[in-house]
Amino acid sequence: MSETGAAFLPYAARVGGLNGSEIDSSTSLLQRQNHDIVRLAMGSPAAEAIPSEVLGTIAAEIVGAGAPTFDYGPTEGEAGLLTQLERFTGTARERLLVTAGGMQGLDLVCKLFVDRGDVVAVEAPTYTNGSATISSYEGRLLEVPVDEDGMVVEALAELGAALPRPPKMIYAIPTFQNPSGKTLSLRRREELLALAESWGAMVLEDDPYGRLAFDGAPPPSLVSLSDEAPWVIGVQTFSKIVAPGLRVGWVEAAPAVIARMIDAKQCMDTCTNVPAQLLMERFLALGEMDAHLVRLRSIYRERKDAMMATLDAAFGADGATWTDPGGGFFTWVTFASPVDTRDLFEAALAAGVAYIPGDAFAAGPGFEDSLRLCFASNTSARAADGVARLRAAIVAKYGSG
Ligand SMILES: Cc1ncc(COP(=O)(O)O)c(C=O)c1O
Structure with missing residues (x-):
């Protein structure tokens, strides 16, 4: 969230509705941290899914x-x-x-x-x-x-x-x-x-x-x-x-x-x-987009499946629920009382995992018991590490998941 800053300046009335984005702000927040953090917050593609070599070759051509x-x-x-x-x-x-x-x-x-x-x-x-x-x-x-x-x-x-x-x-x-x-x-x-x-x-x-x-x-x-x-x-x-x-x-x-x-x-x-x-x-x-998409679907499907198994092992016994998406980047996890994902955020960050608290996705209050995890960006092993850190932060704060 950004501040409107000096209140005496003659801001346009619509600046009152300007809230920025907690998702985008998480990129700067994470860049400022010096410890190891598993980033399950931003909806970034997997590094392996970005065709950087081909793009590099094309970039040299167009610059030329x-x-x-x-x-x-x-x-x-x-x-x-x-x-x-x-x-x-x-x-x-x-x-x-x-x-x-x-x-x-x-x-x-x-x-x-x-x-x-x-x-x-x-x-x-x-x-x-x-x-x-x-x-x-x-x-x-x-x-x-x-x-x-x-x-x-x-x-x-x-x-x-x-x-x-x-x-x-x-x-x-x-x-x-x-x-x-x-x-x-x-x-x-x-x-x-x-x-x-x-x-x-x-x-x-x-x-x-x-x-x-x-x-x-x-x-x-x-x-x-x-x-x-x-x-x-x-x-x-x-x-x-x-x-x-x-x-x-x-x-x-x-x-x-x-x-x-x-x-x-x-x-x-x-x-x-x-x-x-x-x-x-x-x-x-190049005509390779179809093949590229087939590859992406396979990477993300594998990561999604692994995330489902990881969540089950970490929270399955604690009354938490999560979505099993048919595609895309995200699962939405909802915890049983008393977990409050906004309240938990700093402790989770200190424990080395970042997510987006559920209330960031609500127009008003709501979804304090939920959070969004992006399973796309990290390898399954690294994401599992992130979920383990999340569980540890929850147990430390609330005694159970
Ligand atoms: C639902 C939705 N709409 C729009 C966007 C923004 O896309 P872009 O990064 O191309 O601006 C995103 C990116 O996360 C998204 O998830």
Whole structure:
């Protein structure tokens, strides 16, 4: 969380809604620590999953191409990358905009559609940075419970009906959700779209993990189920499937919405980093993305399975529960009373393990008994070490897990 700083400065009113992200702040927090910490906090890909050698070779080529690599580029994205994206996504380029990661896509959507006081429905728990982006445009968060099949759309219908006006937007991470690991069922996807249409609400689908399924394909995306309806917008990223430091993602939306997003992006950063786009273009042009994804799914599946076994051994007898995701990076662990994961955090950090406390994923209070673990970044042995440290911290503080 960042401070607004000197209170006497004439900050814009919307700065009141600017909360930053505990997830992102954990990167700096961990960099400041001098002892060994198993990092189960950030949603970073495995080092082995980043094709750094190939990217290095491509980087040398594009640097060798000289000045054009370092010039401004078109706001919608480099033409060559858009051609590759059309092939990769099966989406026409008029519906695509290249962005600085998924985060810029979320920001652009909120900039276009969220006014002060607008209600945006979100999953509870939801992705902290997504809800923080909504709040930064002074939107109000309507938390909708999540069960085994993802967001409970029946509850959303009731919560929305109780408002003076229905929500303006539904923000959903329907596939291998961050942080819960849950996936919205096909039936609920259809219900969610029907509800949004009946309300005249926008649907913002955030889907960084859909290509990282462990067992067969997940249900079709909301974007693909919506038959190019202009009120459904998809935000995607290469961060989890290639490299997050490149900061390259894309938005899929109706051409008229893309045109307004281009206007908004021109007031923001002119164009996405050109060398990073050229890297992604050439990486996709190698035609090895499918094989790369097969490899990633196998690495992450193995790590997920190992994490399930580790959690079972560490906490299985203590009344704790956790999700067994069908893909993605995260499991969501819920402890029995009296564990409070915010309270525990410093002791856990001192014991050499970092996680994200559950309340970071709530709009208000909530989920103090839960935490998010990323099983993707570390080897299974190292992650097991982290879970052992977590257990030791819990036992030291509460006497049991
Ligand atoms: C659900 C979700 N949306 C968006 C993002 C942001 O992606 P990027 O790093 O490409 O900005 C993340 C990254 O953790 C995420 O989990």
